[in-house]
Amino acid sequence: MNAPKQAAGETKSREEFQKAPEEIRELIKAVLQEERQVMHMRTRPDIHKNILQHVKRLIS
């Protein structure tokens, strides 16, 4: 079976995401980017520090 014929830009989750303020969207993107790098590690000593840095960078 093939995947639904629906582009990534048309998903419901993307629509929901687009409704959020830009500040929140940027923060979520940055957090997910950080998480992706360490998501499979058993210990992630820097993740909270890095998230904080993104929060401070984006909301100054």
Next chain:
Amino acid sequence: MILEKLIIENFRQFRGRQEIHFSTITERNVTLVHAENGFGKTALLNALLWGFYGHEGLTEDLPKKESIIHEGVAARSRNPSATSAKVTIWFSHDHERYRLERELTLEQQKLDSKKTDFNLEVTVDGMPMTVSCPQKKILTLMPAGISEFLFFNGEGIEHLAREENSAKITEAIRQMLGLKLLETAIEDLRHQSVLGKLRSELRERTSEEKQAKIDEQSQVDEDIAELNKRKETNQKNIAATDAELEMVNAKLELNREAHHLQKRRQDLEAQQVKLTDRLGLVTKRLGQIVAEDSYALFAGDLVKRGREIVNKLRAEGKIPARVLNTFLKELLDNHTCICKRHLADGSPERKAVEDLMTYAGDQQFNNAVGALDNALGRIEEGAEHTRKTLQETNAERLKILEDLKHVREELADIHQKIGGKADEEVHKLEDAREAHLLRQRELVAEKARLELRLEERTKRREELTREIQAILDSEADAQRAQRRLTAVEDSAQLLERLLKIETDELRPVLNAEIDEHFRKIIGVGYWAELSADFRLSIRKRLEFDSPEEGVGDPLEIDVALSQGQRQVTSLVFIASLVALARRRSEIPTIVKGLTGSDYPMVMDSPFGQLSQFRPGVARWIPQLAPQVIIFVSSTQYEGAVADELKRSKRIGKRYFLTYHGPNIHPDAKRELKIGKDPVTVYFESKEEFTEIQELES
């Protein structure tokens, strides 16, 4: 990820340097390693896992995990810091080529065998780059949660299909789909270390930090001296490898079977070099344009405003000066107007001429007005020119990238074609060529690594000098912290909504994937189902002999599986994950970066309990996964599996393990009939060790 080559040095029972080249030919994607029980199949699987993940990756059933270095080698060692176990793996992933190296010295093994030296490098556009956080990168390419489904002991895999292990499956699927990422992000956003920290002031930097930087600076100086020595040795090795590669290329060109393809390959390689050089030049030019001329693109508003001011002054007659102030001054000094009237002090006539002085200017003023007009015009023209040059240069760069892509695709195709030829000499030459290329790449990579490292060290030295002087205290702002708190909470709430939507949309896609492969291998009558909470079950429809027995809708129930069926189900699940990974990018998701990837399936003794499903697994798994590596004993291989694999012509590479030791496992054979001639695989020896031998096809 496609595995290309593995080198093992003194790892567990493998003594000395042993290597395997895995088959990378698409049509012959199976690499077989024949090994009798007790000969080192599990150690080989663990060599790969240790290479990728270190101690954390070793399989649970591996005894004495802290003893990584070959026992005999370790016992004889007189210099623990120079004795080591090492695993080097070459692999490609999403069109990038990687080389990883993990090493453990005897000295370190005695202290803590979990701490290893680990390096990873990636080749980008022909340039090898050291990956700064290598373990992190490996876990991004192949998460540990997925790896246990790609590198596994087939005899212990059937537990996946047991109900009590569904949580493990759920975890792997969620990681694969990116849902785990959303879950973790929510938890981390709400963690005390994020929210709590936002309420406190930024940590004050201490003078200890400054001292640490000074110490680091001394270390950097030592590093630079050492790197320069290593660079010199590397240059000599590159020259020697280039000569060897040239010799193999010449032999391939002389061979009738490979002549045309080799000629074409050499042309393409020459093109590749030219294109790569051009790409470098064009990219550099693009950078120059952006750095030097792109200001004009952003100066449009300023130029417009300047033009408006100039035009306004011109309309008001203020520029250029129509009357020269030197001329008016002369009239005032002579007390006589141009119309011959007397310009007496305090007279209205004199005041009228004096007023004109405010509009008047000298020749220099008028020259400046002209220069301003000229400058505005030049900036306007410059912006247009820069825009056009940028577009043209970028188009040129894209064209080169496209050409490079075609050249690389054709080169890969030629490798497949030459590798797929029946001629034995061609095979050997192509293998030798690949080996030299890998060696060449390794050396060039080492050179680039050294240069990069030198550059990095030099840069770091300069940075440290600046940082030492610039350590400043900082503090948090209370109002900003409040805004940040609100944003973090809002983000977590939005992620929760997204997670729910994504789960609902993705599950049917995965469900279909698993079911499709399940039906291929296990046949009709059963189907696989993925429940709303990501639990895998095998279902069947209850059939009734007479209409009276069935009341209402047909009855569908969970199937109680035999051990063999559980093993097949587990393999199907793994194959589905691999197949799903290849087409991940087609599945819509909010989580970016989940592109499709190839993954190998590395299976240690996968046919043990399969009974009647052996042919199905041998036939279908190599078709589902892009690369299949099987470690197999003679009892599992002979018969249905051998017939099916031979018929499919999918075996690209074959190796066998030879075991040297005082005793042999009771089930193991001393000699195997796996190639043209029987091969001896057991040699009596006081010391225990295993070697890898390639089987001539």
